[in-house]
Amino acid sequence: MSEIKKIKNLKEFSTSADRFEGANLLCPGCAHSIIVREVLNATNDDLVLAASTGCLEVCTAVYPYTSWDASWIHIGFENGSTAVAGAEAMHKALKTKGRLKQPDRNPKFVAFGGDGASYDIGFQWISGCFERGHDMMYVVLDNEVYANTGGQRSSSTPIGSSATTSPAGRVSYGEKQNKKDMMAIMAAHGSPYVAQVSPNKWKDMVKKIQHGMSVEGPVFINAVSACTTEWKFAPEDTMAITDLATDSLVFPLYEIINGTELNITYRPKNVVPVEEYLAAQGRFKHLFKDEYKYLIKEWQERVDAKWDYLQRREEARV
């Protein structure tokens, strides 16, 4: 195993290895780029990367330019996971055959996908990769919507959010389904490491990415990615919104090791009411009408219940 990169402070972290250029077409304030940089900067290892069709892909590899200074492949919307799995298989094969050009290098294989690419259309491919046990990391840039195609709902879109295919209207409060629990599903694949991360908690992120890269087998990372365009907030507020997400426990930060051991990795000192998180984003604006206020109450109850569940699982060690 290669050496784990030592990171002293945020300044050093944010300016280290530039394998993902600031030159890209992502919206100002897009959390995708922050997350990608954090993942790449957490390691000095050589990387083989894939991206699924989505904002990250269309904004970073527009011919004749590329924002990637590491090997990178995009195939389609659904198969970023399998692209990396194929490359990982080739690395293994060439290693066995003694044909690696740089046998001393120890590459990591990482696929990025949006929540749509991962929770929905690409789910089967990810499941296949995890069942087969490829040595790879799959990172979801979870902005809870199909952003690249203009804001359609995904199975990660939370209840009450207004998306273009589940819009709030005169008689509808928008999305009717609860967000799919991908963390639980991926942990159930027997993955050695599954973690939810958030770009504002960068030390936690680094620890989890480094842990994920140090274990053998398929690792799943769900990264909360605030989308200024679809969540409807000002570009300079990305981190403020993200703080609200983690501190309201709407996005609790935790990890599941070997499918069982659950650790909560961040406990906000002052838990913020969910209402504040919702109020900060245009996609939930309609929930503040009198007839939908009950939904905000239900939101809080759901978040409390999940937090309670996570704590009990952490304690129970099952």
Add this chain to the structure above:
Amino acid sequence: MAFDKMELRDVEVWDGNFAAAQAMRQVQIDVVAAYPITPSTPIVEGYAKFLADGYVEGEFVMVESEHAAMSGCIGASAAGGRVATATSSQGFALMVETLYQASGMRLPIILNVVNRALAAPLNVNGDHSDMYLGRDSGWIQLDAYSPQEAYDLNFIAFRVAEDHDVRLPCMVHQDGFMTSHTAQGVNTLTDDQAYGFVGDFKPMNDMLDFDHPVTHGVQTEEDWHFEHKARQHNDLMTKVLPKVQAAFDDFEALTGRKYNIVESYDMDDADVAVICMGTSVETAREVAKEMRTQGIKAGVVGLRVFRPFPFEQIKEALKGAKAIATLDRSSPNGAPGALFNEIAGTLYNTESRALLSGYVYGLGGRDLTKQHLVDLYTELQANVDAGKVTTPLQQFIGVRGPKLAFL
């Protein structure tokens, strides 16, 4: 090398599937990502067994679908090694999205396609409906008529696809069950001969070269997409056939077995000609021989390369014919047959203005009998005698119920 060589007899009795699997073993594929489907399954099963027995080294990734199989092949190929897989029918259909992605990224993946009908109704037997789904996908398509050819054309496929001037994926087709499950004598190459003919894999723009990172599968819009597609098309149209011909020539020098881009049989003085693919080529040759004893100057043209479409060679092969029939083994679903259209387009500007009629046959594995072809040649001769097409433009051969004929 850590794997064991396999001693083969000069002639082995193999079916088309096993012949393809043997070729894949002999060229020492690095990664196979695969999903089973009848009738191509034994190809990847054969490969898995070779791996289990230590006759080949590499990674066999048993994925969860054909779409994933080609996705894995794409990732593996972009990482820089020799890659192949196999499929049929519904599996091929599920792969179609990825076929375009593989060729657009210029990845030399080899796909053995054992042709089979497309549902509905579900049918496991051979026809060419699946292969036509791939005809615009930017792959080279070679067509084998027998187990021997399935074996030999695999070597040609690897050699051409991996050529750095080409870098395009290649399919080798064979007929479901008729070729894939019929055992015949197959002249073999030794492992060294076979590997030597194809040579070592030479990576290009591979993702495992960490000093030269590459970006694969970019986004292009109206400013570049046309250039990429036009260049890919240009390379298909101008580079591939000469490379295929060169590979055929070298293969003949090595084995004595001669292949042609278009396989002409008795076409020098033929008045009537049948043009077809797959196992029906051999049947048509048999019948043509018999027709000549009855005074009908019959010939056969078999397509060996379906993509890129060999316009010049076809024109040349058909230049003397007065009446020509295309034999389409796929449901035309609302048009003249696919092959009919291609041949009509190819011949339109030629001087001969041969009389052209289209026949649909053998869907879902239905037999094409010698008598069918005798009748067909007789009709063609009648057209020649009348100086015009006396039959409908499109007819269905051997279908039950009222005779289906259109246009």
